[in-house]
Amino acid sequence: MEEILKVEGLKKTFKLSRKQQKTEKLADRTKVAVNGISFSAYKGEIFGLLGPNGAGKTTTLRIISTLIKPDDGDAFIDGVSVVKNPDKARAKLGFLTSELKLEDFFTPDYLYDYFSSLHGVEKSVAAERKAKLFDRFGITEFAHVKIGDLSTGMKQKISLVISIVHDPDFIIFDEPTNGLDVITAKTVTDFLIELKNLGKTIIISTHIFSLVEKICDRVGVIINGKMVLIGKLKELTELKPLEDVFFDLYLKESGENV
Amino acid sequence: MSDIITIMKKELKRFFSDKRILLSLILPGVLIYVMYSFMGSIFENVFSGNKDYTYIIAEENKPDSFDDVLKRTGIKYEIKKAENEEKAKADIKDGNVDIYIKFDENFDEKTSENAVPSVEVYYDSANVNSQTAYTLIYSALLERSVKVTPVYLVNAGEESYDLATKQELSAMMITMMLPFILMIFLFTGCMAVSTESIAGEKERGTIATLLVTPVKRSHIAIGKILALSITSLVSAVISFIGLIFSLPKLMGGEATGISLSAYGFSTYIGTLGVIIVTVLLFTVILSIVSALSKSIKEASQFAMPVMIVVMAVSVLSMVNQGAANTNWWAYLIPVYNSAQCISGLFSLSFNSLFFVITVISNIVFVGLGVFALAKIFNSEKIMFNK
Ligand SMILES: Nc1ncnc2c1ncn2[C@@H]1O[C@H](COP(=O)(O)OP(=O)(O)OP(=O)(O)O)[C@@H](O)[C@H]1O
Numbered sequence: 001m002e003e004i005l006k007v008e009g010l011k012k013t014f015k016l017s018r019k020q021q022k023t024e025k026l027a028d029r030t031k032v033a034v035n036g037i038s039f040s041a042y043k044g045e046i047f048g049l050l051g052p053n054g055a056g057k058t059t060t061l062r063i064i065s066t067l068i069k070p071d072d073g074d075a076f077i078d079g080v081s082v083v084k085n086p087d088k089a090r091a092k093l094g095f096l097t098s099e100l101k102l103e104d105f106f107t108p109d110y111l112y113d114y115f116s117s118l119h120g121v122e123k124s125v126a127a128e129r130k131a132k133l134f135d136r137f138g139i140t141e142f143a144h145v146k147i148g149d150l151s152t153g154m155k156q157k158i159s160l161v162i163s164i165v166h167d168p169d170f171i172i173f174d175e176p177t178n179g180l181d182v183i184t185a186k187t188v189t190d191f192l193i194e195l196k197n198l199g200k201t202i203i204i205s206t207h208i209f210s211l212v213e214k215i216c217d218r219v220g221v222i223i224n225g226k227m228v229l230i231g232k233l234k235e236l237t238e239l240k241p242l243e244d245v246f247f248d249l250y251l252k253e254s255g256e257n258v
Numbered sequence: 259m260s261d262i263i264t265i266m267k268k269e270l271k272r273f274f275s276d277k278r279i280l281l282s283l284i285l286p287g288v289l290i291y292v293m294y295s296f297m298g299s300i301f302e303n304v305f306s307g308n309k310d311y312t313y314i315i316a317e318e319n320k321p322d323s324f325d326d327v328l329k330r331t332g333i334k335y336e337i338k339k340a341e342n343e344e345k346a347k348a349d350i351k352d353g354n355v356d357i358y359i360k361f362d363e364n365f366d367e368k369t370s371e372n373a374v375p376s377v378e379v380y381y382d383s384a385n386v387n388s389q390t391a392y393t394l395i396y397s398a399l400l401e402r403s404v405k406v407t408p409v410y411l412v413n414a415g416e417e418s419y420d421l422a423t424k425q426e427l428s429a430m431m432i433t434m435m436l437p438f439i440l441m442i443f444l445f446t447g448c449m450a451v452s453t454e455s456i457a458g459e460k461e462r463g464t465i466a467t468l469l470v471t472p473v474k475r476s477h478i479a480i481g482k483i484l485a486l487s488i489t490s491l492v493s494a495v496i497s498f499i500g501l502i503f504s505l506p507k508l509m510g511g512e513a514t515g516i517s518l519s520a521y522g523f524s525t526y527i528g529t530l531g532v533i534i535v536t537v538l539l540f541t542v543i544l545s546i547v548s549a550l551s552k553s554i555k556e557a558s559q560f561a562m563p564v565m566i567v568v569m570a571v572s573v574l575s576m577v578n579q580g581a582a583n584t585n586w587w588a589y590l591i592p593v594y595n596s597a598q599c600i601s602g603l604f605s606l607s608f609n610s611l612f613f614v615i616t617v618i619s620n621i622v623f624v625g626l627g628v629f630a631l632a633k634i635f636n637s638e639k640i641m642f643n644k
Pocket residue numbers: 014015016020024031032033051052053054055056057058059060207642643644
């Protein structure tokens with residue numbers, strides 16, 4: 001199996017404001033968000049990062065996508081270090097979060113061209129790719145409608161397409177179905193499976209067990225900034241459902257009663 | 259380079275097709291025009307009465323000499339005999355009559371016999387027209403009185419005693435308020451586009467999409483600043499045009515005799531120059547405010563104290579009554595220097611050294627601001643703060 005992503009000993013601590021300290025109920029004014037995470041993702045798979053709120057999923061994915069720097073450790077995309085060579089790494093990855101809201105004011109067509117240009121995609125290549133992607137995901141007939149006038153499902157599809165204008169082999173998606181209704185969520189998951197079928201490697205984060213069970217090949221469980229379990233979905237769920245596997249781990253890790 | 263232009267073009271497209279933003283770009287200019295025209299007509303009314311208004315005067319025992327007095331005031335009027343004092347006073351309260359003037363009987367005869375007759379003028383100070391009529395008629399009566407039966411003579415000759423030239427008068431009136439009003443309008447114009455430019459990207463999460471492209475952080479900053487500056491400059495030029503068009507009205511037309519001819523081409527070019535650097539400065543300051551905020555709402559909240567500082571500094575420039583500061587180092591202080599330059603330009607005490615210092619100082623501050631903004635774009639702490 002070809003290793004597309006290799007994550008080695010990521011650590012990230014945030015300094016908190018007094019207000020944050022209060023809301024997080026911490027004694028200290030620092031928060032260890034990611035505490036030594038290592039894992040790999042292989043070509044053509046969907047890897048799921050599963051964890052509760054505040055586990056450190058978003059932080060991990062932001063480090064991998066070069067948006068923030070780790071205090072320690074590194075991640076390699078196709079052998080390129082995100083710490084030492086972020087520009088080169090950016091060309092190899094697509095980053096997306098369900099929190100993304102495209103500006104209502106522009107059309108899908110315009111935004112596609114805009115991000116294509118920023119990614120340095122050649123015009124003729126961009127046009128061909130745009131036609132193909134728009135066609136494949138049913139955007140063509142809405143290409144010149146303002147984002148604000150489109151349905152949430154269509155907006156999500158366009159967000160997805162726009163984050164892969166440079167045709168990266170590796171796609172990072174933070175909480176792909178967060179806040180979406182079942183129909184829109186299905187549009188998104190179908191899209192991800194479609195991308196997988198195109199040979200892309202995808203890493204998603206979520207706290208939704210059913211999503212992992214539905215689309216992931218392998219899963220890593222993050223609790224309190226640590227990767228506590230990692231393995232093939234099939235193997236992990238051989239004895240009991242994913243949910244039970246998770247709660248056993250959670251009880252052991254946090255010592256809390258659920 | 260091309261990515262700077264791509265970013266700039268996208269921002270410009272947004273600003274110039276969004277009706278709400280377009281409105282807020284044009285509004286300051288229109289407001290300047292309306293406000294200044296309005297102030298102009300107020301000045302005119304105070305100094306010379308409302309030209310379109312016919313003042314209703316009720317009189318008792320009007321002497322012939324009074325016609326001449328009225329003529330000197332230059333107002334349009336209709337004069338009628340009062341039925342009696344009570345009725346006339348009630349008419350003033352009701353607004354049917356603006357002023358009631360009660361002369362002693364045989365007024366003119368008495369003055370020529372060196373007796374001292376009296377005249378009583380009733381008016382309603384709560385009524386603008388009545389107040390104006392009183393001011394004008396009272397001073398005209400007084401003027402005549404000292405000539406006819408002098409106790410001593412004050413300015414009794416025929417010549418003009420106010421030695422200010424008409425140009426100086428006009429300069430004083432404009433310079434007192436202009437810097438303040440201009441600064442506020444320029445700032446609000448910039449606020450309309452700048453505050454949400456970066457905070458909006460954070461709020462929508464598009465900032466991450468932008469930052470995972472290989473585009474340099476500094477190029478993103480420059481692209482945004484350029485678009486914002488161009489947009490704000492358009493707004494500034496509209497403000498400038500509004501100002502130029504309203505000046506003649508502000509000057510009160512022929513009535514005050516104040517003319518625009520005092521200002522030459524260089525005044526206008528200088529003003530435009532100051533406006534341009536000021537707008538660039540405001541844009542950079544507000545972009546930084548926007549970049550430091552987590553949401554559009556927070557950005558507009560943070561922009562308020564900045565606006566208050568700008569207002570306070572511009573008010574400072576009104577303190578010395580339109581005369582521009584003569585310390586060169588004062589022109590290193592942003593906002594204050596712009597306000598002072600406008601004061602100087604319009605009070606006809608333009609100093610090219612101060613102008614150059616102002617322009618250079620503003621450009622330096624803008625440069626520092628762009629540098630700071632690029633740093634902010636590089637700071638994960640600020641771009642992804644919780
Ligand atoms: N910029 C920041 N400043 C301070 N603390 C932060 C920052 N970003 C994240 N944190 C903290 O780090 C911890 C991990 O956050 P993270 O967003 O990575 O969790 P998550 O697994 O994505 O959770 P969620 O399911 O809520 O999205 C949380 O306690 C969070 O409050």
